[in-house]
Amino acid sequence: KSVLKLLLTEVYASEHPKVECLSLRFKQAVFANRLDVDELDPYIVVYRRLEEYLKARGEHERLELIRRCLYLKVDKKLSRPPRNNRKSWQRLLLERLTRDWNWDSRQLAMLDSRSQWKVRQVSAERRMLVNELTYSYRFLSEFARSEHAGSSLNSRDLGILGRRLYAAFERKAGKIEFINPGIAPDLAEDTLTLAQSPSPDEPNETLWALYSGSVNAQDLEDFSPLKRSRELVELLAWRQRNGVIDNSTRLSLHPGSSDLTEYELSNLLSSLQQVVPLPLPAVDEAALLSASVPGEVLLLVNVGIDPLKQFSQMNMHMTTERTDALGYSGVRENLILTIDRVTLNSWNELLVTRYDGPHALLDCLRDFLNSLPSKGKKPNLRVRCFCRNRATAIAERVEDLFRETLGSFSSEQANRYLLQIKQHYHLLELKPGHVSHTSLKDLPTLIEHLGEELPGYSELHLDRSALEGEDLALILPVGRPQCIQVFYRLNETSATAELSVLDEHNALWRQQMPFRDEQSLLTPLQRFLQSVLYRRNALLALDNLPAHQPLEILYYQVLPDAPLRAQRLERRPPPLSPISHPFYDVQAIVEPADGKRSHVTLYCNHREFSELEYAGDLFAAVAQHILAQRRDGARYPCYITDLDLSAVLGEGHMQSVHYLRYKSRLEAALNQALQKA
Structure with a gap:
């Protein structure tokens, strides 16, 4: 019905500004005494106008699609005998039309078996349906722009229609394709086979495939799969979004080189059913007027991977007091190896993103925080793990980390969050919309990074296992x-x-x-x-x-x-x-020079020592002077008591850490000269 209505609007747009609307044609037929009731049926009036338009343009494929849309909309199955052997007027009219269209019994039987259509038939029909819907929308949008016909109401309607089509049919990275927008009532298969196999193109990579029926591992190459995917969760999300598996489907598993078990697979399917319960409610206009936001987020950790596989293979169980999943055992193993993020957003788009490698957890956390709306409801977060070792503890650790970070996340100021994974440190900069993380290899590197200047006050939150014992x-x-x-x-x-x-x-x-x-x-x-x-x-x-x-x-x-x-x-x-213990004043003034150099002038109890006078021997001269002031010539440390950096940093709001860093460097040079003097 949507295709018929959109194409009729396209016809009207093509006639602009002299539009002959269908109601006018209807009146003309009545006044001309052309009173064939079949031809005056509203759907037939629509069809005849579309047929006339498409034949004139020579677009026979679109005409065939329009005919199928009309046939399926009327819903009279001509390949089957009528009820009570009595033909309704709709059936008689359709029989006459299909004869004119030269449709044979095979084509009618195919359309009448729509309730049994499965993935392959639906995918083929969807391609033509989506092409028509998107073509008509783009035609109308271009017409509205070229004719300046976009009133505020029309612009709003076109915008909502465009977003509805985009959400349902537009392809983008990570988005699960929805193949059944009302084409068939049920795509569930009786029996399916899920298998992992080596990639034919990349020798070190694998892929997952879903086959119709029960297929032996040795025979997989002889069958064409319903769907292939590099990652398992992407494939399982596709089958859930499109209802390919239901509670009665029998599923055979060939895990290949993965650690996937039937127990884990069953739980993965159940988790996806909770996030994507079918049928999904329709998206209302209010949601489409705003940018899409995540509504449900499911994190699946270590899918098909055993993080302690070396112990499982030896049938051993490790006992340790250090049980944190980010620093497990004495060698601080990271048990969170991969994360698959499944997101259902406010436009009913289902998105899957895979994270692996040493920064999988941090990258996932960063993208999750960056996806959050600045205001409004936060998504419902679930974390699940079903791997062989420590699955519950791993899921709880990840969920706690995400919730703690979310609690530190403020839309009003930039905060920081420090996390330790294995022996490395990771600092998250929690700036709304621009969350990032910096990896720091050891404690000295972390301390150096924490000493960098900040544009304003930035609160620092520590993960519960970070800097343990420090x-x-x-x-x-x-x-x-x-x-x-x-x-x-x-x-x-x-x-x-x-x-x-x-x-x-x-x-x-x-x-x-x-x-x-x-x-x-x-x-x-x-x-x-x-x-x-x-x-x-x-x-x-x-x-x-x-x-x-x-x-x-x-x-x-x-x-x-x-x-x-x-x-x-x-x-x-x-x-x-x-007052009885006066301190020796050592003041320093630092001024910029050519390149990265700077000029230093020192004042010892108001006596000036400058590079103009002493050049490279400045600190040695000051050290000699200080030692001469000490009664016993002791070489205990000397401290800078005042520092002027206004020429270097400007007279704006300078941080105290700037002064402390310069102080350390100057004192190091001065005390080194004291020891050598």
Whole structure:
């Protein structure tokens, strides 16, 4: 019926602006006393006009499709005897028409067996049906543009029609093709065979195929499958969307080189039935007026794969205290090897995406978060795993991770989420619509990355198994905006201390320092941070100061001391600098030079040391001067107490981590010169 109506609209458009509508033809026939009731039947009036149009254009294939559409719409089966041996007027009229069309008994029998049509017949009919629907729509859309006939109402209707056709028939990567838009009532097969076999084109790849009937593994090459696919879930989703398997279908399995079992296959089919319950409800106009959004999401983990296959083959079971699926056993094995994401969206499109390789979980999580609408209802998420080893624990771990990340996902600010898989770290940048992840090979690389500048405050969430046993697992989650937090951990055995700072944007700076006492450890840093804040406030207008909340500096001690495992944080008061113990001031001013170089000028208690005077010996000269001021010439560390970077970074809102990084480099060069002096 849709084909007939669309084509009639095409006829009207082709006659524009002198359109002869069917109601006018009907009246003309009545007034001309052409009162053949059969010819005045509305469907026959429509058909005659379409026939006239298509014959004039020489489009005989489209005419044959129109005839089949009319025949199936009337639904009188001419290959079978009439009820009670009495022919209705509709049947008599159809008999006359089909004789004019030169249809034989074989063609009538084929159309009348529509209720028994299966995949092959439906696929052939669908191709012609889709071609006609999309051709007519494009014709009408082009007509509306060329004639400027698009009123707001017509534009809306055409837009909705286009999206309806797109959702039902347009092909795109990962989309499961819907082959039965009302062509046949039931595509379910009595018996099917599912088999994996080597790819004929790629020697190292395999493919999955679905065959009608029960086929032996040795005979597969002699049969043509109903459908082939590189991935199993894509094939199973196709059969579910099109109703090829129902509860009575007998399914034979030839798993090939995969680890797929009949138990896993049965559960995969059940999971897909829950996500795609047939028949799907019709898509209303409200959904089509908006962009499609995911409604149901099913994650299938390790389909056809045993993550601990080496132990299964030896009939062994591994026992370990480390049972996390992302870091299983002492060698921290990742048990999440593949994920198949099945999505049913608001336009009833079914999409399947396969993720494998070392970043399968992260890539899937990234794409899932990027698919979410900025506002409105979030999709219903299900995670399932039916592999041989630790399936339930794996599914629960993935679902927990997705839900925790979703809880950290905010449409208002960019957050971060830190995950550890095996010995590697992965940092997710949770920017709405632009979620990404960075892989970091080890802890030093992670610390360096966390010290990079941030455009604003970015909260950092830790996965439950990330940084296990590290003091950073205690430090990173407590970051606060508008605050500089200093953490220190002592190691009296090695006479060192680990200093960590989270700045006002939650960037991390970390440095290992020699330790004598807490006063000498913390006071230089306190004086430096106060100088940085003083410089920042000096750049603000006085009338803006109340609007800029001053940054608070907080101190925490990580306990117990190293090398014991860190267990807690305890707040400590800021260090006090008694007047009787004045500190030696070392101020640095950094200015840009050619290329990546920079000029450094140092002031030691206000005495200037510049590169203009000392060139490459600047730090050696300063070291000599500092040692001369010390009574016993001791070579204990020297600290930068003030730093100006305005010429390098500009006078905008600079992060404290910038100053701390420059401070570390300058102090390293100065203290190295002290040791050599």
